[in-house]
Amino acid sequence: MADALHVGVNLDAFSHAISGIQALRSSVSRVFESLKDGMKNRETLEGREKIFISGFQEQLQSVNRDLNELERLSGLVGRPSESHPLHNSGLLSLDPVQDKTPLYSQLLQAYKWSNKLQYHAGLASSLLNQQSLKRSANQMGASAKRRPKVQPSTLVLPPQYVDDVISRIGRMFPDLTIELFRPNGTSAVLLVTLGKVLKAIVVMRSLFIDRTVVRGFNENVYNEDGKLDIWTKSQYQVFQKVTDHATTALLHYQLPQMPDVVVRSFMTWLRSYIKLFRQSLHKAVPVSLSALWTVPAGRTPSHLERL
Template sequence: MADAVNLEAFAQAIAAVQALRSSVTRVFDCLKEGLRNQGGLEEREKSFLGGVQEGLGAVTRDLSELERLSNLVGKPSENHPLHNSGLLSLDPVQDKTPLYSQLLQAYKWSNKLQYHAGLASGLLNQQSLKRSANQMGVSTKRKPKAQPTTLILPTQYVDDVISRIDRMFPEMSIQLTRPNGTSAILLVTLGKVLKVILVMRSLFIDRTVVKGYHENVHTDDGKVTDHATTALLHYQLPQMPDVVVRSFMTWLRSYIKLFQAPCQRCGRFLQDGLPPTWRDFRTLEAFHDTCRQ
């Protein structure tokens, strides 16, 4: 157990600190004034040195007194009990079950995580208007519908959102299935160019796989799948999940001209035998993967 704080010695130590500050101030005042104009040069030098020595002597005495009192004050307890959890620090086998120290560490990390999560949420809300792809044919004056505020959305609401998105893009066909009853799997066919499988949790996209129109969906994922996964991380707006899905589908629709659009930087259709597979998140322009840097 740590020693209790000696309040009387603590008050004396505060007074000693004030005295030490006054002594140091007098020394600096003496140095600032320098040699006075009264008397001869030798007399002024003796007066100056005498004042400095007297001031330094006072500083030394006050410092010694402060050190003496600091030893009498004592140290406060280093334990910070969290209500009844403070009893864990009395465990006699602390080395084998360090529950108290682990609890304190977890409490600190929890506070830190909550603080950084709040900062991240504020930054994402500020950038919400910049994280949506161009909305083709959608009026900016139309009043948005009220969105559910929970992460678990009704099945009928999810089906209605997917149905509206399917009608928005004639070049795409969306087939919705629920093999496990709740989670939805979307098979998106983009013309005769690509087939995309989207695994959804409510109205949030968890996984995406992009394949060529004639490719086997069980083969390894390709470059476009990597780009689609990056797009999922970019289009994030938890308060409006339907906007996220619609923005992602708008971005995905730009691949309808995968083999017809040239790279916006080099102007070529093929580079190393591949078409421009990257699509800008805001402008939807085509780039080769190496040209977008």
């Protein structure tokens, strides 16, 4: 309440101060006006100069007077109250016609929103910086200069090397059968058969896993023309779900410096699906996809949602 009264007094001083500013501006502009017009035509040069100088002095004095007046008024206006956290914009809350112009509440919303945004951005950046090995962090953290250096060395691996890595991984897991195809150029496409449970088609770019599709053991993996069908989704809901999980997994396992480790981790993860159908319905607790991010390599994917 005291604040409101204080403001009421100030408002009077404000209007005086504003008229003071107007007076100052007009006297200043008068000075420049007379300077622009120059000396008026008189009979003698002396008379001309005399009149011009006296007029100029008079105008400068009036400017000085106005300026002093303004300084005096500005002392009355006083400093804006520091007590309000939003400074002068806080005075908007005193607006009596709040219903018509909800400016103050909108302003508060905007402040809250921007504070929250800043807070979340801070959290996200600290989280991303912890996972320096993951793809997303790599794109953000590593400088633009480094990326092109890493990529070519791992992208242009000789096909022979890829074959070796894949066959070594195939020997590691007896229940995984990995067949390697090169339908277009040097990029490999793997057909991974896991026991009698599922078939996964893994599209590679050098040793990077680009895409994966999981289908049932009894589903077709070839087109009519005998080529591997890398696009069609599985007709069963279970395997559509598994495909989603596998895609998440391959985004999760990223290690550009050692791509063979990534492929091995992915296969270890995929292998845990051998018990897909053996779990009972109720034990398979449906967990959201985000939980998969915390499943380390080699653990059972016990988060299946089979129905």
